[in-house]
Amino acid sequence: MGDRLTPARTALGRAGLVVAPRLLGAVVTSDVGGARVAVRITEVEAYAGAEDPASHAFRGRTARNDVMFGPAGHLYCYFTYGMHWCANVVCGPVGEATAVLLRAGEVIDGLPAARARRPAARRDTDLARGPARLASCLGFGRDTDGADLLDPGSPVRLAGLRARRPPGVLAGPRVGISVAIERPWRFWLAGDPTVSAFKPGGRARRAPRPAD
DNA sequence: AGGACGATTAACT
DNA sequence: GTTAATCGTCCTC
Numbered sequence: 001m002g003d004r005l006t007p008a009r010t011a012l013g014r015a016g017l018v019v020a021p022r023l024l025g026a027v028v029t030s031d032v033g034g035a036r037v038a039v040r041i042t043e044v045e046a047y048a049g050a051e052d053p054a055s056h057a058f059r060g061r062t063a064r065n066d067v068m069f070g071p072a073g074h075l076y077c078y079f080t081y082g083m084h085w086c087a088n089v090v091c092g093p094v095g096e097a098t099a100v101l102l103r104a105g106e107v108i109d110g111l112p113a114a115r116a117r118r119p120a121a122r123r124d125t126d127l128a129r130g131p132a133r134l135a136s137c138l139g140f141g142r143d144t145d146g147a148d149l150l151d152p153g154s155p156v157r158l159a160g161l162r163a164r165r166p167p168g169v170l171a172g173p174r175v176g177i178s179v180a181i182e183r184p185w186r187f188w189l190a191g192d193p194t195v196s197a198f199k200p201g202g203r204a205r206r207a208p209r210p211a212d
Numbered sequence: 213a214g215g216a217c218g219a220t221t222a223a224c225t
Numbered sequence: 226g227t228t229a230a231t232c233g234t235c236c237t238c
Contacts, residue, residue, distance in 0.1 A: 013226080017233070047219075054219070055219090056219075064233080078233095079234090080218055080220065080233085081217095081218060081221080081230080082218085084233035086219065103219085120222065132220050133220090144215095174219070175219075176218085176219050211228075213238085214237085214238080215235105215237085216232100216233090216234105216236085217236105218234090220229100220230105221229105221230090222229095224227075225228100
């Protein structure tokens with residue numbers, strides 16, 4: 001089964017830096033574990049391949065990052081800190097290993113299932129506020145690594161990718177990395193309550209600026 | 213075979 | 226503000 005060649009696949013076949021802001025407002029829907037949950041994306045981060053020291057692909061292809069080197073439109077799930085899963089949308093041409101980390105979103109369908117998966121969340125706006133929280137809400141894990149987001153029969157799908165970045169997008173440094181922190185490759189929807197807290201004057205060294 | 217560390221979170225003081 | 230939790234992955238010996 002080859003990948004379906006769709007307009008969305010073509011649109012995702014660009015650098016993660018270009019695709020990232022266009023994913024804001026798009027919807028990821030998962031059907032795993034007997035529940036449907038959908039999240040509207042509000043915060044993302046771009047990662048490049050060989051030229052980005054913060055990228056999992058920086059040191060070449062391995063069993064873990066294999067999906068990143070494949071075709072655009074697939075989900076790259078990885079396990080970190082011994083307990084959390086996070087997920088990226090693979091972008092770019094085959095072999096480039098450029099991707100977009102899904103950092104936060106708003107649960108717009110399957111609220112009961114999302115709450116059950118995230119018992120620690122005190123408010124619904126916290127359910128998918130953070131990359132591991134978002135992945136948890138959607139039931140992401142080893143089973144969803146490599147899922148084709150553009151296949152209607154896939155357990156995880158993406159809809160609503162925009163042709164241009166929507167209005168109200170801000171950009172700033174990426175979170176939780178120790179290299180290439182000067183690149184403002186994190187994008188989010190200004191004022192959205194599901195975006196993770198920005199810490200001006202803290203770790204971040206640059207104020208958010210309009211992404212244009 | 214061994215060890216350092218991580219694209220994080222929740223629970224502390 | 227700090228720190229424990231917890232283990233797969235990757236690098237070094």
